[in-house]
Each structure stands twice: as structure tokens, then as C-alpha cells.
Amino acid sequence: MPKKFLTVSKSKDVIPKILSLIDLPIEEEEIDIENALNRYTAEDVVATFDSPPFRKSLVDGFAVRSVDTKGASPGNPIPFKLLGEVHIGTFEHRRLNPSETFFIPTGGAIVDGADAVVMREYTEIHNDEVFIMKEVSNEENVLPIGEDIKKNDVILERGERITPRKIAGMRNFGVKSIRVIKPIRIGIFSTGDELRDEGPLKQGEIYDSNSYTLAAEAKQDGFIVSRYGIVKDNFESIVSMLKKSISQNNVTFMSGGTSKGNFDFTVDAINSLGKPGVVIHGMHLSPGKPTVFGIASRKLIVGFSGNPLASFLVYRNIVRTIIFKKLGLKLKKKVIFAELSENIPSRKGREEYIIGNLINKDGKNIVRPMFSESAFISPLLYGDGIITIPLMSEGLEKGERVVFELW
Amino acid sequence: MPKKFLTVSKSKDVIPKILSLIDLPIEEEEIDIENALNRYTAEDVVATFDSPPFRKSLVDGFAVRSVDTKGASPGNPIPFKLLGEVHIGTFEHRRLNPSETFFIPTGGAIVDGADAVVMREYTEIHNDEVFIMKEVSNEENVLPIGEDIKKNDVILERGERITPRKIAGMRNFGVKSIRVIKPIRIGIFSTGDELRDEGPLKQGEIYDSNSYTLAAEAKQDGFIVSRYGIVKDNFESIVSMLKKSISQNNVTFMSGGTSKGNFDFTVDAINSLGKPGVVIHGMHLSPGKPTVFGIASRKLIVGFSGNPLASFLVYRNIVRTIIFKKLGLKLKKKVIFAELSENIPSRKGREEYIIGNLINKDGKNIVRPMFSESAFISPLLYGDGIITIPLMSEGLEKGERVVFELW
Numbered sequence: 001m002p003k004k005f006l007t008v009s010k011s012k013d014v015i016p017k018i019l020s021l022i023d024l025p026i027e028e029e030e031i032d033i034e035n036a037l038n039r040y041t042a043e044d045v046v047a048t049f050d051s052p053p054f055r056k057s058l059v060d061g062f063a064v065r066s067v068d069t070k071g072a073s074p075g076n077p078i079p080f081k082l083l084g085e086v087h088i089g090t091f092e093h094r095r096l097n098p099s100e101t102f103f104i105p106t107g108g109a110i111v112d113g114a115d116a117v118v119m120r121e122y123t124e125i126h127n128d129e130v131f132i133m134k135e136v137s138n139e140e141n142v143l144p145i146g147e148d149i150k151k152n153d154v155i156l157e158r159g160e161r162i163t164p165r166k167i168a169g170m171r172n173f174g175v176k177s178i179r180v181i182k183p184i185r186i187g188i189f190s191t192g193d194e195l196r197d198e199g200p201l202k203q204g205e206i207y208d209s210n211s212y213t214l215a216a217e218a219k220q221d222g223f224i225v226s227r228y229g230i231v232k233d234n235f236e237s238i239v240s241m242l243k244k245s246i247s248q249n250n251v252t253f254m255s256g257g258t259s260k261g262n263f264d265f266t267v268d269a270i271n272s273l274g275k276p277g278v279v280i281h282g283m284h285l286s287p288g289k290p291t292v293f294g295i296a297s298r299k300l301i302v303g304f305s306g307n308p309l310a311s312f313l314v315y316r317n318i319v320r321t322i323i324f325k326k327l328g329l330k331l332k333k334k335v336i337f338a339e340l341s342e343n344i345p346s347r348k349g350r351e352e353y354i355i356g357n358l359i360n361k362d363g364k365n366i367v368r369p370m371f372s373e374s375a376f377i378s379p380l381l382y383g384d385g386i387i388t389i390p391l392m393s394e395g396l397e398k399g400e401r402v403v404f405e406l407w
Numbered sequence: 408m409p410k411k412f413l414t415v416s417k418s419k420d421v422i423p424k425i426l427s428l429i430d431l432p433i434e435e436e437e438i439d440i441e442n443a444l445n446r447y448t449a450e451d452v453v454a455t456f457d458s459p460p461f462r463k464s465l466v467d468g469f470a471v472r473s474v475d476t477k478g479a480s481p482g483n484p485i486p487f488k489l490l491g492e493v494h495i496g497t498f499e500h501r502r503l504n505p506s507e508t509f510f511i512p513t514g515g516a517i518v519d520g521a522d523a524v525v526m527r528e529y530t531e532i533h534n535d536e537v538f539i540m541k542e543v544s545n546e547e548n549v550l551p552i553g554e555d556i557k558k559n560d561v562i563l564e565r566g567e568r569i570t571p572r573k574i575a576g577m578r579n580f581g582v583k584s585i586r587v588i589k590p591i592r593i594g595i596f597s598t599g600d601e602l603r604d605e606g607p608l609k610q611g612e613i614y615d616s617n618s619y620t621l622a623a624e625a626k627q628d629g630f631i632v633s634r635y636g637i638v639k640d641n642f643e644s645i646v647s648m649l650k651k652s653i654s655q656n657n658v659t660f661m662s663g664g665t666s667k668g669n670f671d672f673t674v675d676a677i678n679s680l681g682k683p684g685v686v687i688h689g690m691h692l693s694p695g696k697p698t699v700f701g702i703a704s705r706k707l708i709v710g711f712s713g714n715p716l717a718s719f720l721v722y723r724n725i726v727r728t729i730i731f732k733k734l735g736l737k738l739k740k741k742v743i744f745a746e747l748s749e750n751i752p753s754r755k756g757r758e759e760y761i762i763g764n765l766i767n768k769d770g771k772n773i774v775r776p777m778f779s780e781s782a783f784i785s786p787l788l789y790g791d792g793i794i795t796i797p798l799m800s801e802g803l804e805k806g807e808r809v810v811f812e813l814w
Binding site (some may be wrong): 008033034037038051052053054056058087088090106107109128148149155156163164165166167168169171172174175176192193194196197198199201202203204206207208209210212213215216217219220227306307308312333334335336337358360363364365372375376377378381382383401403406407 | 440441444445458459460461463465473495497498513514515516550551554555556562563570571572573574575576578579580581583599601603604605606607609610611614615616617619620622623624626627661713714715719741742743744765767770771772779782783784785787788790808810813814
């Protein structure tokens with residue numbers, strides 16, 4: 001029969017404790033921006049000039065001195081002399097004199113002397129004369145220099161993930177290459193004599209899912225994964241795989257063998273690798289209480305519960321937070337308030353994670369908790385995100401607003 | 408000066424029209440599930456057995472016949488004969504007789520004859536006797552067969568994107584390989600003599616951002632991208648690049664040259680490739696009105712506005728919808744209701760997209776529209792998602808609930 005947990009810690013204590021005990025290599029490399037999608041910047045990226053760098057027209061129309069349009073209307077068209085057309089990407093060096101105009105397309109550079117643009121809809125052209133039928137004010141339809149982004153504004157902070165939109169922002173300033181953080185390596189294996197990788201199951205056996213799921217989560221976050229599959233549930237096999245994984249990776253995840261009859265192997269195996277060994281031995285979390293954190297040579301070893309739901313939630317909420325913080329990466333979560341569709345009972349003194357479905361109805365964001373046993377897989381398949389119930393809550397009531405993290 | 412648009416279409420008409428005129432190859436391949444992250448399934452995946460496949464214990468405790476626990480309490484402990492321990496992954500073939508018990512860890516298979524499990528917290532062990540101090544009812548702490556997922560339940564629909572959570576679900580059923588849809592190829596280039604890829608800018612010049620951003624968006628969606636960079640703004644160069652891209656790709660994106668002085672080149676170049684040529688020539692959209700859809704040999708050519716914000720929004724809201732629909736892929740958007748922080752004026756008769764910031768405050772989801780000129784890049788850099796203003800709306804009011812798509 002298993003021993004009881006040695007210690008049970010709060011997740012908010014676990015994170016700083018582990019951070020102080022581990023090292024992760026923070027290495028940088030310079031890559032072409034074309035290959036930078038989903039990487040993390042190793043540097044703040046700043047605007048190298050005011051954007052836009054010149055005054056631009058906001059419309060297709062005619063650049064004018066606004067004073068010359070005073071009183072213009074459909075009943076009182078005012079004639080202007082058309083000097084020509086400004087082309088996108090070129091700059092017109094002639095200066096406007098009174099009652100002169102240039103055609104400027106949207107985005108075109110405003111000619112000197114002009115202070116406004118009249119939309120083409122309010123004009124009529126006869127030969128080289130343009131009749132303006134609308135009065136415009138100073139700066140109307142003109143985009144000032146630096147109105148969008150000022151020189152030296154930070155457009156990407158160190159540690160931000162590079163999205164297509166961030167690429168748009170960097171390319172606006174001509175960025176061709178960028179320093180990014182090299183991904184760390186994570187070794188992952190599952191333990192358990194009941195685990196099968198494929199083929200028919202005997203009674204009581206299950207398929208290994210955690211080594212695949214944790215690998216996919218870690219890849220999604222941009223890390224390099226070595227998945228070692230299933231390891232036999234005995235001290236020697238676990239120690240041998242731990243040694244291999246630690247030598248080849250920066251972090252090791254193992255799953256299974258943390259709460260059951262084989263619990264001792266995991267703890268003993270980690271402890272056999274040297275001090276400090278197992279430093280966290282159970283958390284005030286549901287699901288995910290039987291999670292083990294160990295350290296060998298300042299490298300992190302996480303022993304996840306064999307339960308897929310628990311290991312997924314502990315990775316998402318605790319382990320990746322530790323790794324991101326240690327590397328200085330920014331974790332951007334999509335968090336909203338949503339209204340609970342029903343009561344959630346909870347036990348005071350443990351943090352709880354419940355997967356929920358988001359329902360958009362009658363202008364409301366409603367979250368329906370997917371109550372489940374911890375061995376269920378359906379919340380992972382069909383859920384939309386995670387409700388967190390704080391440590392000291394005694395439960396949440398129907399209609400209450402809760403914090404919901406969309407995944 | 409540019410010609411006016413030939414026709415201006417509503418986005419809801421554009422999508423079915425284009426779908427009827429184009430072909431995309433829907434090819435499948437079988438891959439290892441380990442490499443399936445972010446691919447799209449080519450088949451429904453169904454549960455091959457009831458899950459869980461056997462009755463399981465929900466707790467660490469002692470399997471009993473519930474009738475034998477009647478009246479048990481701390482003041483009235485009832486003795487049971489301890490027959491042994493069920494190990495995870497094994498199945499105990501002995502059957503419980505009255506007042507016998509087995510220890511079962513969480514997740515362990517319930518022994519025949521037992522109909523409930525007493526948590527170890529309510530027991531005391533003395534040699535081979537277990538004293539039960541709590542009455543349990545029939546099925547208490549027992550997870551029935553198939554309680555999570557029933558055999559033949561669809562766990563992944565065709566066209567769904569494969570997330571780490573879907574991998575967990577498939578691995579529960581031992582899925583080792585999966586048929587996925589082969590990614591299509593998209594060729595992308597920018598046109599415009601004002602565009603530079605790098606180096607210092609002359610007055611009026613800008614850096615090419617669209618070919619990079621559209622490439623990143625398309626890659627994020629799982630397509631294979633050939634980015635051809637900047638093409639000279641003349642008929643011959645555009646035709647030559649279009650021919651090359653069409654021969655090498657399933658879809659071609661070009662950006663720029665749709666609204667400005669060079670508009671005609673785009674339209675003429677597409678039309679020169681054969682019938683039907685340009686089929687959509689402007690949309691009732693803001694930003695993104697000057698978007699061109701052309702067809703050559705039933706292959707789609709999209710002429711995006713040179714404006715990064717417009718081309719991004721048109722890709723997100725129109726073009727990817729077309730491609731996903733044609734391939735039968737499911738587009739999962741994270742959509743919520745949010746309260747507007749201020750009025751948004753709009754012109755009736757055009758659909759508008761406005762980028763916004765989501766602010767979680769006092770239990771409310773508030774969206775602050777980032778009013779911007781269409782040439783702005785800051786909404787892409789700093790926004791959180793997209794507010795859509797319907798075609799016939801005359802604007803939205805402060806405090807109104809709007810649909811907000813988080814990106």
C-alpha cells in the first residue's frame with residue numbers, strides 16, 4: 001500500500017521554490033524574420049523611425065490648402081488648377097500655391113503647402129480643372145507623421161511570442177532578422193506496467209497517453225521534445241531513463257508512479273540522483289495533488305500524475321509557468337469573465353481546476369463546468385478552457401462571475 | 408488616376424461565389440500521431456471501446472460489498488478480512504465474499520463482488536483485518552464502465568485541428584496513426600515600386616510587410632507557403648509572377664496594386680490569364696474594400712490591399728473562411744460578448760472590422776476599440792481581437808454588447 005504524501009504544498013509556494021533551485025540555459029540566436037513565427041524574442045524591438053514617416057493622405061482625393069475651400073459646396077463649386085498626380089512611393093517636390101491641387105491616392109505623401117485632402121467623391125474634373133464641392137478644415141484627411149507609432153516605442157518586448165501580427169509590426173520598420181531565444185529541450189516518458197503503446201489491451205491495462213500529450217503541449221509552447229515512451233515500473237528502469245533524459249535534456253517529465261503502489265519508485269529514483277532530490281511531494285491542487293518535483297544537478301524533474309486530465313492541468317497551470325518565468329518568456333493567456341451555469345462545490349484549502357464549456361447566449365458569456373472524475377478524458381476533448389477555484393474558496397455559485405481561461 | 412471599382416460585393420456573397428468557382432486538392436496522408444499536432448483530420452475518429460473499459464475505483468481505499476458496511480462509524484468500526492491489494496494495470500480474479508476486502512488504489516479495477524469503495528481515511532488496519540468506520544452506498548466511489556465516453560462516440564470530427572488535448576483523447580483509445588489532410592500550397596508576393604525589402608528608405612518608400620505577414624498567417628493556419636517577395640509594378644512583371652505562382656501553388660496571394668494608380672495592372676494581369684479572370688472587384692468592407700478575387704484555371708488569386716491592417720483582416724475574415732470551407736476544415740474562433748467602452752460610428756451598408764483591446768475589469772469584459780487609420784500598424788501590434796460591425800448597422804453605442812473575436 002502506498003505511503004502518504006510526505007509534504008503537500010500550495011501551488012503559489014511551489015513556483016518560487018522551484019525557480020530558485022533550477023537552472024535553464026538562456027541562449028540566443030539570430031534568425032531571419034521569415035522563420036521567426038512562434039519563436040520568442042530575445043530582445044526588445046523598438047521602432048527605428050516615426051510611423052508614418054511622412055504626412056499621408058487618408059483618402060483618394062485632392063490635396064489642397066484648406067483656406068482655399070472656404071464656402072465650397074455642391075451649389076458653390078470652387079475651381080482648382082490640377083498640377084498632376086502623386087504616385088504611391090514617390091515624393092512630389094513641387095509646392096502648392098493658392099488654388100492649386102494634386103491628386104493623391106490613399107497612403108500617398110501630402111505635397112508641401114497642402115494641409116488637407118478633399119475626397120474625390122466631392123469633386124468634379126474638367127480638363128485640368130478640379131471643382132471642389134466641399135469645405136475642408138486644416139489637417140482634414142491628413143495623417144500626421146508619427147501618429148501611429150513613435151520612434152523608440154517598444155513594439156515587441158523581450159520574451160514575447162512572435163505572431164503574424166508582430167511580424168507585420170516589425171516589417172513596418174524593415175526588420176529582416178531578429179534575436180530569439182533558443183528552445184530548451186524536454187525529455188518525456190511514462191511509467192507503469194499497465195501501460196501499452198498499441199495493440200489489444202488486457203483487463204486493467206490502458207494506453208499510454210501522457211507521454212504523447214505532454215510532448216504535444218511542450219511542442220506547442222515551442223520547446224524541443226524527446227519522447228522516450230513507456231518505461232518499466234521498477235527502480236532500476238526509472239533511474240536509468242532519468243539519467244538518460246537528464247543528460248540529453250534541460251527538463252525531464254515523467255508521468256505515472258506518483259500516487260499509486262509504485263509511488264516509492266519515483267521518489268526513490270529521483271532521490272538516488274543526488275541532492276536535493278524530491279523537493280515537492282504533493283500539492284494542494286485538484287486534480288493534480290500527486291505531483292512530484294525533483295531536482296538533480298539543478299535540472300528540473302517533474303513527476304506528473306498518470307491521470308491525463310491532472311497532468312495536462314498541472315503542466316498548463318504550474319509547470320509551464322515555472323519554465324516560462326525561468327526563461328523570461330511571456331505567457332499570454334486568453335482570460336475572460338464568464339457566468340457560472342451552476343454551482344461548483346469546492347473544498348476550502350485546495351486550488352481546483354475545472355474544465356468548462358463557453359456558451360455565448362443572449363449577450364452573455366456563460367460557462368458550464370464539465371464535472372468529471374479525474375480519470376475522464378472527455379473534458380479535454382470537448383472543453384473550451386479552465387475555471388480556477390482559488391485555494392480558500394468554499395465553492396462557487398450559479399450566476400457568479402468566474403475567471404475563465406480559453407485555450 | 409485610378410478607375411473606380413467595377414463592382415462592389417458584400418462579403419457574404421463573395422464567399423459562396425468564390426467557392427463555386429475554385430478547386431482545391433483534398434488529399435490525405437496517414438501519419439504517426441506523434442507528428443499530428445496542428446494538422447487537420449481527414450476522418451472522423453471514433454471511440455473504439457467504452458471508456459473506462461472496466462469499473463474503476465475513484466479513490467485510494469477498500470473495495471467492499473456496501474451492505475456489509477451498514478451501521479459502520481468511528482464508534483462502530485466493522486472488521487473486514489483483507490485479502491490483498493489490487494495493483495494498477497492488473498485484474499484481481501478472486502471474488503469478494505461477505506466481509507472481505509481488497510485495497511484498491513485510485514484508478515484500480517474493482518474486484519468482482521464489490522460494489523463500493525471506502526476511502527482509506529475512514530479505515531484502520533490491524534494485521535490482516537481492516538476496520539471500516541463509514542457506511543457506503545451502492546456504487547459509492549466506483550466509476551461505471553463507459554461513464555466518460557461511449558463506444559462509437561465521435562471524439563474528433565473530420566477537419567478538426569489536432570490539439571494536444573485531442574491527442575490525449577485519441578491516445579486514450581490507443582490511436583497510433585491518423586489520416587490527415589495534406590496542406591495546400593500558397594504563393595505570396597507583394598507589388599509596388601515604393602516597396603523595399605531592407606536598407607534605408609527614400610522619401611515616400613515603405614518596407615514590404617504584407618508578403619511576410621500573409622505568409623505567417625497562412626503558415627499559422629497550416630498551409631505551405633512560397634514567399635516570392637516584391638514584384639515590380641508593371642503588367643509584364645505581375646503576369647510573369649502570377650504564372651509562376653499559379654504553376655507552383657494552389658492559391659496565390661498578391662498584395663498592393665489594388666486601389667491605387669497601379670490598380671489596372673492587377674486587374675489586367677489577372678484577366679490576361681484566361682476566363683473568368685477577376686470576379687470580385689471591391690467589397691463592402693472596411694478596411695479591405697479594394698480587394699480583388701480572380702480565378703485562373705479554377706485556381707484562386709487574391710489581390711489584397713497594400714495596407715497591412717486591411718490585408719490582415721481580409722485574410723482572417725474572408726479568405727481563410729473560403730479556403731477552410733473548400734477543404735472542409737473547421738475554423739474554431741474564440742468568440743465572446745464584450746461591452747463597448749465607447750461609441751463606434753459606422754456607415755450603413757458596409758461591414759466594418761475594428762481591432763480592440765479586451766479589458767477584464769470588475770467582473771466585466773470590456774472592449775476598447777482601437778480607432779485607427781487603415782494604414783496603422785499599432786492595432787496589429789497591441790490589439791487583442793476583432794469587433795465586427797454588421798453590414799446594416801449604423802454604429803454601436805458605448806455599453807452595447809458586441810461580438811469580439813479573440814486572436
